[in-house]
Amino acid sequence: MSVTTRPMTSDELAAVAAGREAHARREVVISMLDAGVTYPNGKTALSEVDVTIPRGDFVFLVGASGAGKTTFIKLLIREVQPTAGRVIVAGRDLARLRRREVPRLRRRIGIVFQDFRLLPAKTVFENVAFALEVTGASGAEIRRRVPMLLNLVGLHQHGDHLPTQLSGGEQQRVAIARALVHDPAILIADEPTGNLDPVTSWEIIQLLIQINVLGTTVLMATHNQEIVNAMRRRVLALEDGKLVRDEPEAAYEREY
Amino acid sequence: MGFLRFIGFSVIRAWQGFWRNAMMSLATTATVVLMLVLLSGLYIVITGLNSGLSFIESKVGVTAQLVGPPDQKALTEDQLATLITFTRGLPGVKDVTYVSPDDAMERLKEVYLARGQTLDLGNDPQHRITIYASIEIQLTDPKMGEPVAAALRDRSEVVQITTKQDELDKLVGVINVVRTVGLVAIALVGLTVLFMIVNTIRIAVYSRSGEIEIMRLVGASDSFIRWPFILEGILCGLIGALVAIGLVAIVWDPIQPVMYDVFKVPTIVGARFLATLSALLLAVGLAVGAIGSWISVRSYLAA
Numbered sequence: 096m097s098v099t100t101r102p103m104t105s106d107e108l109a110a111v112a113a114g115r116e117a118h119a120r121r122e123v124v125i126s127m128l129d130a131g132v133t134y135p136n137g138k139t140a141l142s143e144v145d146v147t148i149p150r151g152d153f154v155f156l157v158g159a160s161g162a163g164k165t166t167f168i169k170l171l172i173r174e175v176q177p178t179a180g181r182v183i184v185a186g187r188d189l190a191r192l193r194r195r196e197v198p199r200l201r202r203r204i205g206i207v208f209q210d211f212r213l214l215p216a217k218t219v220f221e222n223v224a225f226a227l228e229v230t231g232a233s234g235a236e237i238r239r240r241v242p243m244l245l246n247l248v249g250l251h252q253h254g255d256h257l258p259t260q261l262s263g264g265e266q267q268r269v270a271i272a273r274a275l276v277h278d279p280a281i282l283i284a285d286e287p288t289g290n291l292d293p294v295t296s297w298e299i300i301q302l303l304i305q306i307n308v309l310g311t312t313v314l315m316a317t318h319n320q321e322i323v324n325a326m327r328r329r330v331l332a333l334e335d336g337k338l339v340r341d342e343p344e345a346a347y348e349r350e351y
Numbered sequence: 352m353g354f355l356r357f358i359g360f361s362v363i364r365a366w367q368g369f370w371r372n373a374m375m376s377l378a379t380t381a382t383v384v385l386m387l388v389l390l391s392g393l394y395i396v397i398t399g400l401n402s403g404l405s406f407i408e409s410k411v412g413v414t415a416q417l418v419g420p421p422d423q424k425a426l427t428e429d430q431l432a433t434l435i436t437f438t439r440g441l442p443g444v445k446d447v448t449y450v451s452p453d454d455a456m457e458r459l460k461e462v463y464l465a466r467g468q469t470l471d472l473g474n475d476p477q478h479r480i481t482i483y484a485s486i487e488i489q490l491t492d493p494k495m496g497e498p499v500a501a502a503l504r505d506r507s508e509v510v511q512i513t514t515k516q517d518e519l520d521k522l523v524g525v526i527n528v529v530r531t532v533g534l535v536a537i538a539l540v541g542l543t544v545l546f547m548i549v550n551t552i553r554i555a556v557y558s559r560s561g562e563i564e565i566m567r568l569v570g571a572s573d574s575f576i577r578w579p580f581i582l583e584g585i586l587c588g589l590i591g592a593l594v595a596i597g598l599v600a601i602v603w604d605p606i607q608p609v610m611y612d613v614f615k616v617p618t619i620v621g622a623r624f625l626a627t628l629s630a631l632l633l634a635v636g637l638a639v640g641a642i643g644s645w646i647s648v649r650s651y652l653a654a
Contacts, residue, residue: 172568193572194573195572196574197570198570198571198573200570201567201568201569201570202569206568212561212564212565212568214561214562214565223480224566225562225565225569226569228360228567229360229565229566229571229575229576230569230570230571230572230575231353231356231357231360231572231575233356245440273565273569274569275571276569277569
């Protein structure tokens with residue numbers, strides 16, 4: 096690969112400086128610099144977002160529907176590309192990431208959704224194994240990794256069950272096991288408790304905290320005020336595509 | 352190692368996909384068989400006609416009808432001998448055969464006999480058939496027909512020259528028509544087959560949309576996502592080709608004598624015939640499967 100040498104723009108210089116500064120403290124896994132997304136239909140979903148998330152953070156992403164949470168997540172997994180600014184995830188500049196490099200990025204990011212998205216015809220074991228299989232993992236690796244992950248989420252005895260035989264909370268645990276199968280740097284949870292009752296929701300949050308303690312950065316988009324308020328973690332609040340609040344140990348709503 | 356796993360994964364997924372929507376896959380495979388059987392038929396007929404053509408070309412080149420009763424006196428033996436010697440001396444002449452009126456009559460009778468009729472010339476003088484003597488000239492090269500005919504045309508012993516050129520031209524015309532019509536028919540069926548494959552793979556892609564979404568999210572590379580579908584289309588082509596080859600092999604036994612006896616296919620061509628045709632069917636089957644599924648994956652599996 097050839098390297099083109101040109102003077103850095105002031106933005107880039109700033110980014111490098113910010114990156115060095117951050118690295119001095121902790122490795123940065125997500126960094127957005129004046130990032131924006133304008134869809135081809137002209138609608139601006141995100142604009143001027145500046146955020147830095149170091150490794151090991153537990154971050155809540157809050158905001159009303161349509162505030163840009165979904166686009167924020169799509170931006171991180173490079174389902175949409177930034178139309179302005181820079182987005183660096185797990186050391187990769189997403190604006191420059193080539194199409195065929197996207198799968199490698201996705202293996203560094205685990206993601207779970209409100210609707211679990213398990214494959215109904217596959218067992219719990221097969222659902223988790225599938226994520227390894229389709230990335231070319233060996234049989235030995237699958238037999239080693241999958242039980243380990245099912246154990247982590249507390250479902251080691253449910254490997255042969257079909258998703259339909261499980262409760263909602265258990266299904267979400269399977270989805271979390273699958274998301275962690277490549278040992279990602281970041282776990283994104285998009286409304287993971289949206290379909291769950293309060294007790295089960297808390298169990299899922301406990302699991303996410305445990306995963307976070309083990310070193311994975313967790314970003315959780317949620318509407319669940321009770322959880323956010325009780326947890327007192329960093330909160331990113333989006334409103335009309337703009338980051339309006341970035342507060343450590345915060346609550347769901349602005350408190351001042 | 353990783354590549355082998357990828358191949359294994361893709362083949363297994365393709366096989367599962369094929370049977371997952373078995374009705375559709377089998378219908379598509381059946382159209383592949385239909386197309387390849389048509390292609391085989393055309394190939395067999397064209398090969399036969401071409402062989403027949405070269406056989407006829409190699410056989411009798413030029414026929415010179417000789418003078419004789421009732422218009423003129425028949426040639427004396429000396430005159431005949433002179434003519435034959437002259438003809439033998441022409442460039443491009445391989446052999447010269449004299450066919451007497453009696454011989455010609457015998458041949459005519461044989462032709463009728465072969466049709467199951469008897470040639471009844473009767474004794475009615477008004478309807479007597481005039482049969483002339485002739486010499487039949489075999490050529491070393493069919494292209495020499497015209498010069499030989501030209502050299503004989505001016506001689507007084509000769510009434511009329513018939514070359515096989517006209518018949519050959521007609522046969523070539525027939526072969527061209529058969530080939531064109533056949534190819535157009537096959538192209539149309541081929542288009543249908545292509546649509547079927549595109550559609551089958553499209554349905555396969557839709558029926559796996561959940562899995563594809565998961566594959567994208569967990570970081571499966573494009574080749575892991577696409578190749579199973581392409582292989583599924585190739586599988587339709589492969590199975591179709593194997594069935595078609597089997598059918599051709601079954602009908603080859605009854606066809607063989609026809610090829611040798613009627614079309615005079617040289618045995619050397621006949622021996623390799625089945626292998627050549629099988630290779631052709633396999634290539635066409637695989638190609639149409641690959642192209643169809645490629646189109647489908649390109650259109651319905653856009654990133």
